[in-house]
Amino acid sequence: MPELPEVEVIRRFLNRNIVQEKIDSLDILYDRSVEFEGDFNASVLCGQRICFVDRKGKYLHLGLDRNDLVIHLRMTGQLYFEPEREPKDHIRWVMNFQSGRKLYFRDVRKFGRLVVHPKGAPKFCKNAEIGFEPWEMPLALWFDELKTERAIKAVLLDQHILAGVGNIYADEALYQSGIHPERKASSLDQHEANNLLMAVRVVMEKGIRFGGTTFRDYLGGDGKKGSMQDHLSVYQKTGSKCRKCSGPISRIKVAGRSSHFCPRCQK
Numbered sequence: 001m002p003e004l005p006e007v008e009v010i011r012r013f014l015n016r017n018i019v020q021e022k023i024d025s026l027d028i029l030y031d032r033s034v035e036f037e038g039d040f041n042a043s044v045l046c047g048q049r050i051c052f053v054d055r056k057g058k059y060l061h062l063g064l065d066r067n068d069l070v071i072h073l074r075m076t077g078q079l080y081f082e083p084e085r086e087p088k089d090h091i092r093w094v095m096n097f098q099s100g101r102k103l104y105f106r107d108v109r110k111f112g113r114l115v116v117h118p119k120g121a122p123k124f125c126k127n128a129e130i131g132f133e134p135w136e137m138p139l140a141l142w143f144d145e146l147k148t149e150r151a152i153k154a155v156l157l158d159q160h161i162l163a164g165v166g167n168i169y170a171d172e173a174l175y176q177s178g179i180h181p182e183r184k185a186s187s188l189d190q191h192e193a194n195n196l197l198m199a200v201r202v203v204m205e206k207g208i209r210f211g212g213t214t215f216r217d218y219l220g221g222d223g224k225k226g227s228m229q230d231h232l233s234v235y236q237k238t239g240s241k242c243r244k245c246s247g248p249i250s251r252i253k254v255a256g257r258s259s260h261f262c263p264r265c266q267k
């Protein structure tokens, strides 16, 4: 599933390629892939300009003249232009621009969504506010959020605290900061808490630099795979040698998710 770095790579691609484009029409090939938060339909988009492409956690936010669009790729969503990528199966919608270009949304598992909101403050999460970007989380508030009996891995994955951290980057950040994924969050001292937040920022920045992580479906907007998977230390490395101590990487379940870690280096 795409995490913050993968979505940021796509945001940068879209920002370079679709800002100032005017929408001609939106062809919806799978009804449930597009939702409308208001009494309007796809025709409302006709003639509207893309003013900016922003991101909140794993959500893309496209600001138009009179509406806001929020896109969540979920498990397998891909965005790309024709004709740079094949195949053409599993396309859920096509955004046609007046310039003649077409932006395709391909999604094998069909969980991805494009939501059309009235102009204003688009909602990203249905139930609650989405958390801070890792770079914007104040250290004092972060330390406060850790005053809980939950496992530190569960706190890292909680989108209402930090936005955009998923399984890959959570495992990598815990490894970099030497913290066991099952540790009670409240057992981290201030120094460990700071180190962990810094590690989240560093692995995210590295992920963006390498164009994201591609194990299966993820593609940057230019249709290219990311290469961060070649630079991971623990994620999906069960049985491989730890880069620090040469011991074997283990896998356990924490908060219902597979967690990869070094039992010697992470306490």
Ligand SMILES: [Zn+2]
Pocket (backbone or CB within 6 Å): 242, 243, 244, 245, 246, 247, 262, 263, 264, 265, 266
């Ligand atoms: Zn180790």
